[in-house]
Amino acid sequence: MIDRKDFEVIIVGGSYAGLSAAMALGRSLRNVLIIDGGLPCNRQTPHAHNFITHDGTKPSQISAKAKAQVLQYNTVKLLEDFTIDAKKINNNFLVTTQSGKEFTTKKLIFATGVKDIMPDIKGFSDAWGVSVIHCPYCHGYEFKGEKTGIMANGERAFHLASLVHNLTKDLIILTSGKADFSAEQLMKLKKHKIKIIESKVSQIEHDDGYIKNVVFEDGQKIPFMGVYAAIPFKQHSEIPMSLGCELTESEHIKVDVFQKTSIEGVFACGDNATMMRSISNAVHTGNMAGAMVNMELTEEQF
Known part of the structure; x- marks a missing residue:
């Protein structure tokens, strides 16, 4: 049950990058809402590798453990839903979900990943x-x-x-x-x-x-x-582009070293913003995005 409509940060996407960002923000006592539809791109993968301390673990087990740890921070909430729209209104954002819920937030983090485009090959x-x-x-x-x-x-x-x-x-x-x-x-x-x-x-x-x-x-x-x-992909969410976020030549969301997009108040992390598709990199960029969003909020409020 989500008992508030306004948040300091809304994170769209609750897989590794989104959860990592949420942990950084939760530990800084920020009011955070994660909105996630529960369909990570690696849901068919039997084992995750090259992620220290979790080598060989099933991806869903890593995600479940991460979610449980993040939600121990009582300022972080999780909504199982799909984000369908976000609009900038003055200095805030209005976010709408598939179920018709609306929330406002000061900052947006997109951890929405990418969608692989499968070739027409049986099997x-x-x-x-x-x-x-x-x-x-x-x-x-x-x-x-x-x-x-x-x-x-x-x-x-x-x-x-x-x-x-x-x-x-x-x-x-x-x-x-x-x-x-x-x-x-x-x-x-x-x-x-x-x-x-x-x-x-x-x-x-x-x-x-x-x-x-x-x-x-x-x-x-x-x-x-x-x-x-090597197959093509597209952004899993079109919302960052509708807000005006620039893309790179490779069709990733363009971010700086602090995961900040070309639109003020909007950050992106994980597979949607890099060619390096891995859990470890998603966790790293999510942590960076969370820390930088917290820094921006601190500078605006202190």
Whole structure:
């Protein structure tokens, strides 16, 4: 039960970045509302890695523990809802939720993440985050030494290949079309015996998200243990842009080193504002955003 309508800070998104920001603010006795719909982008991922003290833990367990700790601070409240609108009114913001609730706040933090755009490949979305993966640092060790594919082309594929080659030498690039590499890149790929298949991928055969085979339009079928995939994304929430927040060339919310956006009073943290998609980075940027929002409120009120 949320018994107030006005807050010092509203955090849109209650996963790792949002909870981290809320903890920093709660420990400074700020009145904070977290609004979260409960659909984190890594909800299919079985284990989180490369996050010290939590290596190998299920992401939902990390989130649940974080939520319980944050809500021990009695100035922090959590509303399970979706934020559908935010408007700047004088020096405050009016925030509206899907259920029709309205709240006002002095500062806004967007920890809304991004939404991956799945390709039209049968089985791909079911295996995404399980054995079709995006990050060697988050998932690569678990596939070390195994037959691995890279579903990408050009510079992105070459970059991934250079990183993944240190984890496994059994590596094939799947370009799903004409390969787009420079002569120098092709020479390096050949040197490291990294094969390129240009035939289009049509299906990921899997068992509960774990890849069995990659099937191609030409009928070819190759077994893999893991496949890295570079896929496009979009901002999970359009509200920051409706407020006027600038985006970077990579379509992330543009922030400074203190997680401040181009709009006064609006901050962003986590995956929506960086190419470094990881729990550890989300926690770091959320903590920074919370501390900087507290500093701004202090300067305005002291």
